[in-house]
Amino acid sequence: MKSGNLRWRYIKQFLFFGLVKLAVALIALALGGILLYLLMQGYSAISWDFLTKPPTDAMTKGGIMPAIIGTFYLMVGSIAVSLPLGVASAVYLSEYSKKSRTLRIIRIGINCLAGVPSIVFGLFGLGLFVVYLKFGSSILAGSLTLGILILPTIIGASEEALKGVPQTFREASLALGVSKWQTIYHIVLPNALPGILTGSILGIGRAAGETAPIMFTAAAFFTARLPASIFDEVMALPYHIYVLATAGTRIEETRPLQYGTALVLIALVLGINFVAILFRSYTRRRKSW
Amino acid sequence: MTGITRTTKEKIIKAFFFIIAATSVIILGLIILSLFREAWPIFRATSMKDFLFGTEWYPTYDPPSFGIWPLIVGSLIVTVCSTLIAVPIGVLSAIYISELAHPRAKEILKPVIELLAGLPSVVLGFFGMVVLAPWLQDTFDLPTGLNIVNASLMLAIMAIPTISSISEDALYSVPREFKEASYALGATKYETIVRVIVPAALSGVSTAVILGMSRAIGETMVVLMVAGGAAAVPESLFDSVRPMPASIAAEMGETPFRSDHYHALFAIAVVLFFLTLAFNLIADYVSHKFREEGSATL
Numbered sequence: 001m002k003s004g005n006l007r008w009r010y011i012k013q014f015l016f017f018g019l020v021k022l023a024v025a026l027i028a029l030a031l032g033g034i035l036l037y038l039l040m041q042g043y044s045a046i047s048w049d050f051l052t053k054p055p056t057d058a059m060t061k062g063g064i065m066p067a068i069i070g071t072f073y074l075m076v077g078s079i080a081v082s083l084p085l086g087v088a089s090a091v092y093l094s095e096y097s098k099k100s101r102t103l104r105i106i107r108i109g110i111n112c113l114a115g116v117p118s119i120v121f122g123l124f125g126l127g128l129f130v131v132y133l134k135f136g137s138s139i140l141a142g143s144l145t146l147g148i149l150i151l152p153t154i155i156g157a158s159e160e161a162l163k164g165v166p167q168t169f170r171e172a173s174l175a176l177g178v179s180k181w182q183t184i185y186h187i188v189l190p191n192a193l194p195g196i197l198t199g200s201i202l203g204i205g206r207a208a209g210e211t212a213p214i215m216f217t218a219a220a221f222f223t224a225r226l227p228a229s230i231f232d233e234v235m236a237l238p239y240h241i242y243v244l245a246t247a248g249t250r251i252e253e254t255r256p257l258q259y260g261t262a263l264v265l266i267a268l269v270l271g272i273n274f275v276a277i278l279f280r281s282y283t284r285r286r287k288s289w
Numbered sequence: 290m291t292g293i294t295r296t297t298k299e300k301i302i303k304a305f306f307f308i309i310a311a312t313s314v315i316i317l318g319l320i321i322l323s324l325f326r327e328a329w330p331i332f333r334a335t336s337m338k339d340f341l342f343g344t345e346w347y348p349t350y351d352p353p354s355f356g357i358w359p360l361i362v363g364s365l366i367v368t369v370c371s372t373l374i375a376v377p378i379g380v381l382s383a384i385y386i387s388e389l390a391h392p393r394a395k396e397i398l399k400p401v402i403e404l405l406a407g408l409p410s411v412v413l414g415f416f417g418m419v420v421l422a423p424w425l426q427d428t429f430d431l432p433t434g435l436n437i438v439n440a441s442l443m444l445a446i447m448a449i450p451t452i453s454s455i456s457e458d459a460l461y462s463v464p465r466e467f468k469e470a471s472y473a474l475g476a477t478k479y480e481t482i483v484r485v486i487v488p489a490a491l492s493g494v495s496t497a498v499i500l501g502m503s504r505a506i507g508e509t510m511v512v513l514m515v516a517g518g519a520a521a522v523p524e525s526l527f528d529s530v531r532p533m534p535a536s537i538a539a540e541m542g543e544t545p546f547r548s549d550h551y552h553a554l555f556a557i558a559v560v561l562f563f564l565t566l567a568f569n570l571i572a573d574y575v576s577h578k579f580r581e582e583g584s585a586t587l
Contacts, residue, residue: 117507
């Protein structure tokens with residue numbers, strides 16, 4: 001082989017590595033650019049009043065407190081729906097199931113559920129919870145819809161956490177004559193708890209940022225009062241951004257409010273994600289097995 | 290213990306967990322059922338063929354016309370364009386993270402990708418509307434910056450994390466022996482990556498691409514806010530379109546309950562559901578059928 005040939009091979013490698021680094025730089029730039037821009041535009045709108053006062057003057061002034069509260073309710077509601085279902089599903093998949101056709105169907109079902117578009121979840125919630133079960137547009141209907149939306153995330157994270165518990169733990173427990181369920185409850189689940197929590201936090205973050213599923217199931221354009229029960233409509237941060245940015249009569253005038261709301265939502269969602277990431281690396285480092 | 294034996298109790302517990310695990314499948318069934326329940330009456334007003342392939346979407350005219358072909362084309366075109374942008378960036382970044390990055394760089398980059406995945410879609414839509422749209426409009430001297438290009442760029446940002454993280458998993462799980470054998474034959478790192486590692490991980494990478502496309506086709510807020518909303522078959526990349534999710538989200542709030550228009554929007558959701566279902570089933574098939582074989586089987 002000629003040495004020129006070898007040089008050409010290394011030139012190709014050099015170019016390829018450049019391309020690869022460019023791709024990574026573009027991703028970092030996209031995330032950094034978006035965050036920085038919204039931060040610069042939005043921070044002047046943020047004040048104590050903005051966070052603690054309701055909107056005034058037909059939503060052209062004032063704060064976003066009802067939307068923050070509404071999003072909080074929906075986060076709590078959706079995790080209350082999805083955590084028990086998700087963890088129990090994961091326990092079956094990881095601890096009880098044997099390779100079979102039924103198992104394959106359940107797995108395909110979960111994968112397909114994960115791929116259902118958010119707007120389809122919205123219409124499903126509208127058709128089933130709002131119309132058929134007559135919950136109306138409410139916290140309940142929205143929480144159920146969002147809970148189902150994040151169910152695959154919770155199942156996936158919980159299953160991974162359960163599978164991460166060493167087989168020897170189970171065997172040691174079973175060898176002492178402990179029943180399977182007691183082993184799961186007292187040995188496997190406690191050891192999988194950090195992983196399950198991380199997954200739940202990520203799920204909550206996802207639920208907080210979704211707009212399309214709550215448009216027709218929970219979110220209100222504007223509410224004069226705070227919700228009194230789970231059958232009330234709520235304002236929510238993501239929907240509030242959409243409404244202010246597209247449906248208002250004075251869209252340009254309310255730009256600062258829009259940037260401010262977007263910044264609050266980003267801080268909330270990325271904050272939640274960040275907490276999950278930190279928590280995960282903390283528990284991983286502490287793990288002794 | 291009184292009454293039931295320990296084995297019976299264990300069996301009951303197992304059955305309980307099985308029923309819960311089956312809820313995902315049941316919910317999938319309920320989704321199909323409740324969508325169809327609200328969608329089927331539209332076919333009293335129009336035929337299946339006119340609905341899918343009719344080129345005029347005038348749901349509020351008198352008489353109305355329910356042809357969703359322009360919406361389907363709109364969805365497909367933004368999905369294809371965003372895939373063309375997202376696949377190279379997503380796969381190349383996965384190669385970097387899996388094969389080239391220093392462990393410390395990896396520890397930073399993986400969370401960056403996760404945070405990008407965590408960005409709420411409404412925020413991306415908002416960004417496209419207030420930043421990218423005016424820029425596109427001025428730079429290319431267009432009547433509007435809310436168009437296919439804008440929507441595709443924003444959708445690409447949403448699809449990149451999916452493609453990158455699933456591809457990275459696939460690349461990372463290629464057995465080390467493959468690389469070592471390649472180096473032993475005198476291949477450069479580049480040649481090893483392109484001719485050994487990527488082909489070995491191809492099924493995982495393809496799954497990643499399909500799931501990324503599925504994500505893009507079903508994404509709502511971005512296309513609702515930045516695609517422009519024109520329900521016509523586009524002639525250029527700078528035309529506005531009205532993808533299916535955008536149409537549902539924009540019109541459902543204003544249409545009378547159980548009108549033909551309402552049923553038509555549910556029928557669009559059915560189309561969208563089965564389109565993404567198909568994508569997911571293909572992804573599932575590809576990842577199982579062409580699962581990488583471990584080094585032991587060679």
